[in-house]
Amino acid sequence: MHPVLDGAEAVVFDLDGTLLDSFPDLQAAVNDARTRRGMAPLDLEAVKAHVGNGVRRLVAGTILPEDASGFEGALADFRAYYGAHRVDLTRPYPGVVEGLDALGHLALGVLSNKPAVLVHQILDDLNLARHFRAAFGGDSFPALKPDPRAMMGTLAALGTTPDRAVMVGDTDVDVAAARSVGMRVVLVRTGLWRTVVATPDAVVDRVADLAGRPSS
Numbered sequence: 001m002h003p004v005l006d007g008a009e010a011v012v013f014d015l016d017g018t019l020l021d022s023f024p025d026l027q028a029a030v031n032d033a034r035t036r037r038g039m040a041p042l043d044l045e046a047v048k049a050h051v052g053n054g055v056r057r058l059v060a061g062t063i064l065p066e067d068a069s070g071f072e073g074a075l076a077d078f079r080a081y082y083g084a085h086r087v088d089l090t091r092p093y094p095g096v097v098e099g100l101d102a103l104g105h106l107a108l109g110v111l112s113n114k115p116a117v118l119v120h121q122i123l124d125d126l127n128l129a130r131h132f133r134a135a136f137g138g139d140s141f142p143a144l145k146p147d148p149r150a151m152m153g154t155l156a157a158l159g160t161t162p163d164r165a166v167m168v169g170d171t172d173v174d175v176a177a178a179r180s181v182g183m184r185v186v187l188v189r190t191g192l193w194r195t196v197v198a199t200p201d202a203v204v205d206r207v208a209d210l211a212g213r214p215s216s
Contacts, residue, residue, distance in 0.1 A: 017191020
């Protein structure tokens with residue numbers, strides 16, 4: 001096991017960019033809504049820059065500002081398309097499935113800022129739900145991560161405390177969510193990891209590295 005997990009009884013994972021490469025499907029949903037409004041499509045990097053802070057922030061950053069008169073319609077169009085095409089292209093990153101299998105003796109959870117119904121649907125679609133004791137989205141708690149209420153609610157469901165848990169993510173939001181409750185945090189070199197400014201406790205190439213599984 002990776003030393004960062006010493007004494008841990010639970011691991012909380014971010015979803016998009018950490019466990020799953022979901023960005024192409026998010027891009028497709030954004031560009032469907034943009035096309036309906038006569039707007040040019042955005043490239044993948046432009047969409048990725050707005051992922052991680054919830055669906056409203058994504059739509060506001062890529063389609064219409066949240067204070068625009070047509071924002072709610074854009075949000076509805078995005079949700080409708082994405083809900084119907086959520087795993088057309090989305091796949092687990094290499095090393096995720098074997099890593100989750102190897103960490104199965106720990107209480108594993110997911111804390112994402114996307115809507116909880118989508119979190120559960122996507123985990124079911126990709127046959128990943130079996131790995132997790134609990135999974136939560138951005139509407140599961142009074143506030144999105146990095147608000148400490150989201151993390152504390154997740155830890156409560158896993159039956160553990162911050163000193164016995166580790167967060168695994170790919171963004172500054174994930175690092176801040178862990179630090180807000182005094183948790184250790186691991187950064188995976190997937191998703192948006194290149195944008196991270198904060199300092200994690202450890203950095204790994206793949207989720208499987210947490211279980212001591214060599215890259216292949």
